[in-house]
Amino acid sequence: MNADALLDRLIEALRCLPGVGPKSARRIAFHLLERDRAGGIHLAEVLAESMVRIKRCSRCRTLTEREVCALCTNPERDDGLLCIVEQPSDILAIEQATDYRGRYFVLGGRLSPLDGVGPEELGLDLLARRLHDEPIAELILAISPTVEGSATAHFIGERAAAQGIRVTRLAQGVPLGTELEYLDGGTLALAFSTRCTL
């Protein structure tokens, strides 16, 4: 169809972006070429630098260009609180939605032996060292309540509790603004059985 090799390569390369199919890749390519070359050049530079320089923080495993990330080195955060999340993006979500001021630890996934994801892949040896070395009073398990997530939370929580650390997890129940008739049965049953006094 279009025999212009470089334009074709650009459209193809844009498909590494999540959710971008052939049509949106084409739309993005034309947008950048016709309306925002400066933005495209800037993106290319920052993208190249990011892909090479951003690694995992050696303390919390979140994504960072530094050896230790800004959250880990921030002296104003509470060393007594450690919040376990699955993904770096969960940190941003918690930072934006809550007033949590403790530290974080990023698993980078969930225990899934069949997929080859064991304690080592999730950095649980590093976590164990932190639980041993640091004055952590409470471990908050902010892990998705899926089957694998719950198993992962249970695995981590048991080990921490054995060391005398207080272990908590996010409350489960009906999300705010959700109509009961659209809620899945499992969540409804759980929320019903864990109902509290008004």
Next chain:
Amino acid sequence: MNADALLDRLIEALRCLPGVGPKSARRIAFHLLERDRAGGIHLAEVLAESMVRIKRCSRCRTLTEREVCALCTNPERDDGLLCIVEQPSDILAIEQATDYRGRYFVLGGRLSPLDGVGPEELGLDLLARRLHDEPIAELILAISPTVEGSATAHFIGERAAAQGIRVTRLAQGVPLGTELEYLDGGTLALAFSTRCTL
């Protein structure tokens, strides 16, 4: 919130992509960093090269890395047919949907004096030269039937017709698969008044 400068810069830079707000920029950044570094590096390279090397074809004004594009140099295309489109992406749409085998000319916009878009900005001097120098039998105006688009088509069509060139435009009417009750009144009125025998 997130004090990691390079990650912030990546998320910000991704917002030059059309339709990408802060949330999707963040999602794209994490996707590339965690799951597709190779794709991200490749995109950065092709993007940088494209933004610098892709220009307008000197004959048809479409986007290309060459002085003259592949469609213009293809010896199998019919020199007697010239299709006028607004944007390079319109060429791809016509190539995919039709069996048109003529040449193209890209305006890059519509006449809009108030926005400073006159005949010069649309390359109409180049088009006039082509209409004069080349054996063009039919000029097809594949321009959106908007107010400015129609004015632009009229402007171009009159000049070509004055040179004895046959000028056609895309048929206007009810789009295939459209329910009449959802069609705008203007299109319905037009389709009604230009109805044809079955």
